[in-house]
Amino acid sequence: MTAPAFTARHRRTIFMVLVALFGVQSVITYTTATTVGDERATYNEASVRGADLYREFNCTACHQFYGLGGYMGPDLTNVTSAPGKGPDFAKGIILHGTQRMPARGLTPQQADDIVAFLQAVDATGTYPIRHIDLTPWGTYRSMHDDAR
Numbered sequence: 001m002t003a004p005a006f007t008a009r010h011r012r013t014i015f016m017v018l019v020a021l022f023g024v025q026s027v028i029t030y031t032t033a034t035t036v037g038d039e040r041a042t043y044n045e046a047s048v049r050g051a052d053l054y055r056e057f058n059c060t061a062c063h064q065f066y067g068l069g070g071y072m073g074p075d076l077t078n079v080t081s082a083p084g085k086g087p088d089f090a091k092g093i094i095l096h097g098t099q100r101m102p103a104r105g106l107t108p109q110q111a112d113d114i115v116a117f118l119q120a121v122d123a124t125g126t127y128p129i130r131h132i133d134l135t136p137w138g139t140y141r142s143m144h145d146d147a148r
């Protein structure tokens with residue numbers, strides 16, 4: 001007759017090991033931040049004003065960052081670095097609108113501030129994420145490693 005594979009003592013040990021591993025994983029997950037590796041992601045005065053304007057004019061009713069927002073217009077996460085677009089392109093549309101986007105009567109100064117805000121957002125990462133750099137414990141090492 002063979003002995004039972006796991007005695008109560010074994011089970012208790014395995015349980016405690018799993019609890020300990022859960023603790024270790026939790027600590028690592030909550031203490032390892034995703035880096036924003038780009039200085040431009042730091043907001044300057046213009047981009048702070050731009051963020052306020054973006055809220056004031058409710059751009060988010062139609063636009064998304066990282067896929068979240070309204071869906072009448074395109075995602076703006078990387079509009080200031082997208083091929084064929086960029087800061088001047090964005091400013092032009094913000095000032096003059098298009099057939100599908102209403103011009104809201106912003107001043108050139110206000111448009112510059114919003115573009116500064118869009119550039120700060122752009123520097124935080126790329127959307128959609130094309131290259132996921134994960135740590136072994138499942139957090140992002142960085143979301144800004146994409147070759148653009």
Ligand code: HEC
Pocket residue numbers: 053054057058059060061062063072073074075076079085089090091093094098099100101102104114
């Ligand atoms: C009523 C919905 C609506 C609002 C509000 C709106 N937009 Fe738009 N926006 C659009 C649409 C639709 C387009 C696409 C225009 C086109 O292709 O003709 C667009 C295009 C853009 C583009 C060019 C994006 C690209 O990738 O080509 C930028 C930049 C932009 N909007 C910025 C803004 C900002 C900043 C605000 C707030 C001041 C704003 N929009 C408010 C609907 C809106």
